[in-house]
Amino acid sequence: xxxxxxxxxxxxxxxxxxxxxxxxxxxxxxxxxxxxxxxxxxxxxxxxxxxxxxxxxxxxxxxxxxxxxxxxxxxxxxxxxxxxxxxxxxxxxxxxxxxxxxxxxxxxxxxxxxxxxxxxxxxxxxxxxxxxxxxxxxxxxxxxxxxxxxxxxxxxxxxxxxxxxxxxxxxxxxxxxxxxxxxxxxxxxxxxxxxxxxxxxxxxxxxxxxxxxxxxxxxxxxxxxxxxxxxxxxxxxxxxxxxxxxxxxxxxxxxxxxxxxxxxxxxxxxxxxxxxxxxxxxxxxxxxxxxxxxxx
Amino acid sequence: xxxxxxxxxxxxxxxxxxxxxxxxxxxxxxxxxxxxxxxxxxxxxxxxxxxxxxxxxxxxxxxxxxxxxxxxxxxxxxxxxxxxxxxxxxxxxxxxxxxxxxxx
Numbered sequence: 001x002x003x004x005x006x007x008x009x010x011x012x013x014x015x016x017x018x019x020x021x022x023x024x025x026x027x028x029x030x031x032x033x034x035x036x037x038x039x040x041x042x043x044x045x046x047x048x049x050x051x052x053x054x055x056x057x058x059x060x061x062x063x064x065x066x067x068x069x070x071x072x073x074x075x076x077x078x079x080x081x082x083x084x085x086x087x088x089x090x091x092x093x094x095x096x097x098x099x100x101x102x103x104x105x106x107x108x109x110x111x112x113x114x115x116x117x118x119x120x121x122x123x124x125x126x127x128x129x130x131x132x133x134x135x136x137x138x139x140x141x142x143x144x145x146x147x148x149x150x151x152x153x154x155x156x157x158x159x160x161x162x163x164x165x166x167x168x169x170x171x172x173x174x175x176x177x178x179x180x181x182x183x184x185x186x187x188x189x190x191x192x193x194x195x196x197x198x199x200x201x202x203x204x205x206x207x208x209x210x211x212x213x214x215x216x217x218x219x220x221x222x223x224x225x226x227x228x229x230x231x232x233x234x235x236x237x238x239x240x241x242x243x244x245x246x247x248x249x250x251x252x253x254x255x256x257x258x259x260x261x262x263x264x265x266x267x268x269x270x271x272x273x274x275x276x277x278x279x280x281x282x283x284x285x286x287x288x289x290x291x292x293x294x295x296x
Numbered sequence: 297x298x299x300x301x302x303x304x305x306x307x308x309x310x311x312x313x314x315x316x317x318x319x320x321x322x323x324x325x326x327x328x329x330x331x332x333x334x335x336x337x338x339x340x341x342x343x344x345x346x347x348x349x350x351x352x353x354x355x356x357x358x359x360x361x362x363x364x365x366x367x368x369x370x371x372x373x374x375x376x377x378x379x380x381x382x383x384x385x386x387x388x389x390x391x392x393x394x395x396x397x398x399x400x
Binding site: 084086089095098130136139238 | 322324325326327330333334337353354360364365366367368370384385386387388389390391
């Protein structure tokens with residue numbers, strides 16, 4: 001992935017799919033990132049009654065139409081997770097796992113599935129709270145860390161962190177089984193990992209230590225790692241201006257960062273498929289204008 | 297002007313007078329790699345107003361410890377030897393410029 005794409009589109013709901021189609025029609029190179037089976041929120045809809053031309057269509061069928069349309073236009077979906085988007089000035093750098101990909105413009109169409117932050121989370125971000133174990137692990141050499149993982153793939157990060165940290169307490173929020181019994185099985189070569197099945201409630205800094213309040217009592221450590229499936233847009237794109245829980249955009253779907261556009265539920269209500277598709281179209285056309293202005 | 301790489305023996309001397317911006321980073325840190333060219337460009341833009349330095353936290357754990365750095369990139373502004381502000385994580389150039397300027 002050494003080349004620089006014209007536009008990277010993040011999200012495969014109606015906004016992302018629509019943006020990818022329009023950008024491709026306008027002859028731009030597109031990197032479409034998201035779920036290969038398009039957004040769950042489309043396929044799980046029972047019935048959509050107001051999508052023009054497709055009366056009373058079940059979500060699953062609409063999702064199939066989206067996939068067919070992308071296939072017909074030869075737009076592949078890259079099913080990988082973007083962890084960070086950096087505004088570098090006249091281009092963007094997207095961190096995908098440990099790899100960096102460049103794009104001249106970015107369209108953010110990630111929906112609104114992210115949860116609320118824990119009390120105390122935002123205030124302590126970067127001051128004891130981290131979202132990236134592989135990024136900050138080396139700062140925890142000989143120290144204690146708590147990791148809250150939202151998917152089994154985070155177990156690899158726990159193993160990595162446990163190589164450096166003196167002690168790691170792992171809270172897998174996705175597991176239902178008895179967690180205490182899981183540690184030897186999950187981390188056979190990491191005796192310094194303790195697994196706890198508790199529900200995190202809030203974060204506090206006390207006497208220079210980070211304290212995680214849970215329904216099973218407090219856990220204190222030097223740092224707390226929160227490894228979520230999706231992060232809020234402000235954390236995904238440092239410097240992005242928000243309007244409450246949504247990304248602030250103008251009528252051209254432009255954000256405060258030149259070259260970065262947003263479309264769909266992420267820009268605010270109404271949460272409607274057809275509104276998202278329309279915004280995806282506007283965002284793509286705005287991105288095309290931006291890309292053309294760069295080439296002048 | 298550009299960003300000058302320093303180590304702990306030079307640290308006190310580097311920040312002792314005027315406004316200094318120190319970028320604490322590490323070779324394995326992705327966001328640090330992204331921030332480096334932004335700082336380089338800002339150091340040119342703000343030449344004469346602030347001095348820019350970069351410090352590797354792995355090579356200088358004493359300084360990292362001194363400022364309680366728990367996450368990098370960590371950019372601190374010093375005024376005549378005193379830390380006056382800090383910024384954690386990547387920020388685009390206009391925002392980083394505003395951060396340094398409000399501490400001039």
